[in-house]
Amino acid sequence: MEKDRETATCDFCDTEFVGTDGPGGGKFDSAKALAEHTLSFWPDDSVSTPYVVCTGGEPLLQMDKKFVVAFHRLGFEIAIETNGTVLPPDGIDWICVSPKIGSKLILKKGQELKLVYPQSNGDPKQFENLDFEYFSLQPMDGPNRVKNTDKTLFYCRTHPHWRVSLQTHKFLGIP
Helix, strand or coil, X not given: CHHHHHHCCCXXXXXXXXXXXXXXXXXXXXXXXXXXXXXXXXXXXXXXXXXXXXXXXXXXXXXXXXXHHHHHHCCCEEEEEECCCCXXXXXXXXXXXXXXXXXXXXXXXXXXXEEEECCCCCCHHHHCCCEEEEEEEEECXXXXXXXXXXXXXXXXXXXXXXXXXXXXXXXXXXX
């Protein structure tokens, strides 16, 4: 990984646009411009490594090697949460796959597999032989969130291969 950060090269095309939503979002002339803009939000006095998490829709429809190189050159670690239907460029530091039942899963290795639970036809056992370091179940949100949380806790207690993953912002009422 460190070798990729030092030796990777790419041309930053003036016609390439990368967009983001939310505060500070917009369109950027290049992956380098996006990485520099993102770094501008990092506190100057921070001693921690800059860290960017790319989430969906499906972030791998937009991320490419230029993105990875630009962020690594500025010292970022890069994480992604993907549905696993698109292969990532090399060099992403943390890959979390959150498969959607019924979709064709082609990304079958990474750091974490996170499954929303329960899903119709979504038995967690079907994913246990994939090449991930961590296997997490996340209670399905919605009107049955309390019931789904109880089911998730029970499943994880009785299947120690899995751990519970919670969307803390939802429990705190943060949109």
